[in-house]
Amino acid sequence: MHVELTEEQEMIRAMAREFADKEVRPIAAEIDRDARFPRETVRRMGALGLLGMTIPPAYGGSGADAVSYVVAMEEIAKACASHAVILSVNNSLYCEPVYKYGSEEQRQRLLVPFVTGEKIGCFALTEPQAGSDATNQTTLAVRAGDHYVVNGRKVFVTSGRESSAALVFCQTDRGQGHGGISVLIIESGTPGFLVPKVEEKLGLRASDTAEFLFEDCRVPVANRLGDEGLGIKIAMSSLDSGRIGIAAQALGIAAGAYELAVAYARERRSFGVPIGQHQMVQWMLADMATAIDAARLLTLRAAALKDAKKPFGTAAAMAKLFASETAMKATTDAIQVHGGYGYIKDFQVERYFRDAKITQIYEGTSQIQKLVIARSLLGGA
């Protein structure tokens, strides 16, 4: 078994780290404080090829593998979790499904500009009554000639206000239950597509989380992704990939907080020695380092399975579950290592702590990951 990255993957890590350290880290505290979407650096990520990493060169991407994606995500998340989620949603939840299920015409029109960073995309599955219970969709799309007329509400859409297009999951045939769910790509500015609200959040404050309202919104049939009724299949396969991205984000948050804690443990002195000399502080750091390494290996394994075109859904759920729980624990302990200063905004760890929490919730809560994992263990039983 190989546990070493290739030279190319190491170069991608070095590039992402350098970019994150020079351009993302310096603004991370400020965009968190002001809840400001970092348009400039997102455009830079597009120019560097980070927004559509795995998309083939024919559509403006770089054709990188999933392992490279994990490596780049970890480095960006180490500096700023908001940048990382913007990256993750655009890569896994917008570009990948549009590439995988889109027609040639749709790929040219609705994929290429989203790979290059000219535009960004989002994924609108969750509704007020359909979170964990994602198939309980009520947004309706009624066919009228060469259009659908869409009515309904979506909540918690990451990058919702900033996006130029959204994958919107709708009921096209209510009689069919979740077999009647389809995906429409709805472009911003389409009449009847409203963004009434952007949420105020605990963390990920530089990422906008928006509510969508559709009022008799007419969407061309040419914007349907895949056949009618494919919605849940598209959602589930996108979320399987997405979970690898979120696992990498959680890993990056944990690793970023850990690095700050190690640096602080070397500097801060109490009772005449650096606090890193106290065994109980060492204990926390050792636990953090071990869990982070385990999370990294689980995440890389899920990505490697995907690259090998093997089933990876369960591995991705395990990685996402473990990495997000690790992020919460590691950021909590990173504050503990900092003592009172960790609770103060001047020291970055409190932001990592606030950012970590969401990784246990979106793209399937930790409880839902356990359901997914258990179901794969027990089969239909």
Next chain:
Amino acid sequence: MKILVPIKQVPDTATQVRVAADARAIESAGITWIISPYDEFAVEEALRIKEKRGQGEVVAVSLGPDRVKEALRSCLAMGADRAIHVNDPAFADADTLTTARALAAVIKQEAPQLAIFGRQAIDDDMGALPAQVAELLGWPSLYWIMEEAIAADGASIRAGRQVEGGLEVFEASLPCVLAAQKGLNEPRYPTLKGIMGAKKKEIKDLKAADLGIAPEPPQLSVARLESLPPRPPGRVIGGDVHEAVRELVRALREEAKAI
């Protein structure tokens, strides 16, 4: 315009350098290797010249062991067209003059209009190569370059070098050697596409024999490396402020002889 950029792979600036047991080299285990930062300015400038002129070729060259390929591949990822690796155990003990002879031989074979170096490598800080290579080739050389502009006809270059308090602008005929100073440009990151494309570009391996040279025993060899003695601990002057200030001034004047 063909531009050759000789680069050196050096330990990362964050490396805790340790002297090896034989006291003639540094401990190489666990070192992360990077392109010497001044050489990155050189690569960037070469790429900019090519982009500005709309045509040309940028060739990265390095002399060193196998690991040097990584640094060359980074140059290819940044946008260099191809690379040359002078990889021959015969050069293991090369001093600057031997290295300069090898690079001059590569330059003669490749016949570029310009060779851009970094002003010095950040490991041993010799800064000798650009001048030695220029001397061997009979080309003009300009050090500490902060800006450059090549004439439209490609026959000459105007280059500004940093001097105390200002810029000294020279005119030189091409071909010539430049040595880049910090501030010349801001090197780009390789893009993902650049990284993915790098493995398709050529890195040519050359031995001393391919260059028609036989390395001579070095005229310069390291006699001994010594670590700096550890810095003495700082001293805290406590007590009454007036007394402490007086003591501080006395110590600065009489002990440190700083004022």
